[in-house]
Amino acid sequence: MTLSGWIIYNGSLNSEKFMDFAHMLQTAAHKQGINALIYKNNDIMSYLSLNPQIIQAKKKNLPDFVIFTDKDIYLAKQLELLGVPVFNRAEAIATSDDKIATYQCLAQLQLPIPKTIVAPKSFTNEIHTDFYQIDHIIEALGLPMIVKEAFGSFGEQVYLVHTKDELIEKTQAIHGRPFMFQEFIKTSYGKDLRLQVVGDQVVTAMKRTAKDDFRANITAGGTMEAYKPSNYEASLAVKATKAIGADFAGVDLLFGENDEPIICEINSNAHIRNIYECTNINPADAMISYIRNQLSAKGEQV
Ligand SMILES: Nc1ncnc2c1ncn2[C@@H]1O[C@H](COP(=O)(O)OP(=O)(O)O)[C@@H](O)[C@H]1O
Ligand SMILES: [Mg+2]
Structure with a gap:
């Protein structure tokens, strides 16, 4: 049949x-x-x-x-x-879609992520200036830091803020939507890795480099090159995929100090055209198998 x-x-x-x-x-x-x-x-x-x-x-x-x-x-x-x-199953897609839920799963398994503080939920449109306890957040994460919305893609809801004023302004602009404050991994400025996981394996991988942006996936002028992950990078990507209950995913890794990998994101619905064109390996074949x-x-x- x-x-x-x-x-x-x-x-x-x-x-x-x-x-x-x-x-x-x-x-x-x-x-x-x-x-x-x-x-x-x-x-x-x-x-x-x-x-x-x-x-x-x-x-x-x-x-x-x-x-x-x-x-x-x-x-x-x-x-x-x-x-x-x-x-992927519904629960894995839901966790992947929500970056806060993703980081909660990863942190619980003690997998390496940027230090992250989840913004408290608020129900009103107006907030008093210290609702987010900005001074404590700066003390914990330093500046510049990343502000990231829980729901977003293509780098569009990820912001780099340099000063306390910028931070306050950003929280006011996105207030009402779930977001987090996050340590900026400066050694990864404008570059990251995308590892394509299927089951227990990384089937292909690439390094992405942006031209003039801290976000590696902002495509204007950026480049992609095939990348051979280390065993540790590959096993981390597989563990991250399993952490959210996904069968396959595109896992983004940042470069920490001395290039140690830090998990940035797990895309349960990662598009595969770019990685296929970059590496000549089509992940769709492995997904179907x-x-x-x-x-x-x-x-x-x-
Ligand atoms: N904490 C961080 N430190 C340094 N760079 C980051 C950090 N978080 C995200 N980035 C950069 O921003 C890009 C987009 O962030 P990501 O969390 O993957 O969101 P998206 O779902 O929009 O791709 C990443 O590929 C990476 O280059
Ligand atoms: Mg990403």
Whole structure:
């Protein structure tokens, strides 16, 4: 029996990047003889009643597995509740999406991260000037420091602040959204590593360097080069992926003093086009093989 899978991406995003990721996975699945259909998240809706189900115009049977490249975690969860194996599972996507939740998992396992202080939650639009106890935060983390929103991507919600005034201004600008204060790893200015993890392995990796920005993933003028991680860097990336319960992820590592790796982020839905073009290794092949192995270990026919 041929395995069937759905690849789900977000129907509200027009950007080619998201379609491209879904297509790369579909091509890799077809190469391995798996029948894979691409769906938008809004093609499939959770219908909750005494008989929970999903409703879809195409009225197809549920697949043997789903690859979820989206962050619609309610839908991912509903598919799991209906018994479909979802890669990555909803909980891993939710933890990855929320950088505070990610750092909590990593810190609990004593994995190396930048020192991080979680901003207290507030319910009002106005805050009194000392709500965030700025002096204590500067004392703990020093200046310059990073202010980072819990939800964000492409470096757009990550800020480097140099003075107390800038820090106050930034907290006021993003107040109301979850964020954290974080130690600035200055030895990593404008560079980081991206390691692509599948299961217990790093399948490919690259070093990213920005031209004039502290964020390595700000692409204007930045460069990428293939990178061979050390055993320690690779094992750290695998541990980080497992820490959030993900099957595969793009793990970003910063360069600490003497280049010791520090975990910056775990992307459960990391796009793979850039790393493929940089290293000539397509992680989609390993992702599909991994899913086949997981399903056969669970006794599905493959
Ligand atoms: N604590 C830090 N110290 C130094 N550089 C950082 C730090 N946090 C993030 N960066 C830089 O900013 C980039 C984006 O941060 P990241 O947390 O990965 O957010 P995003 O999800 O937007 O990619 C990283 O790739 C790294 O280059
Ligand atoms: Mg990142």
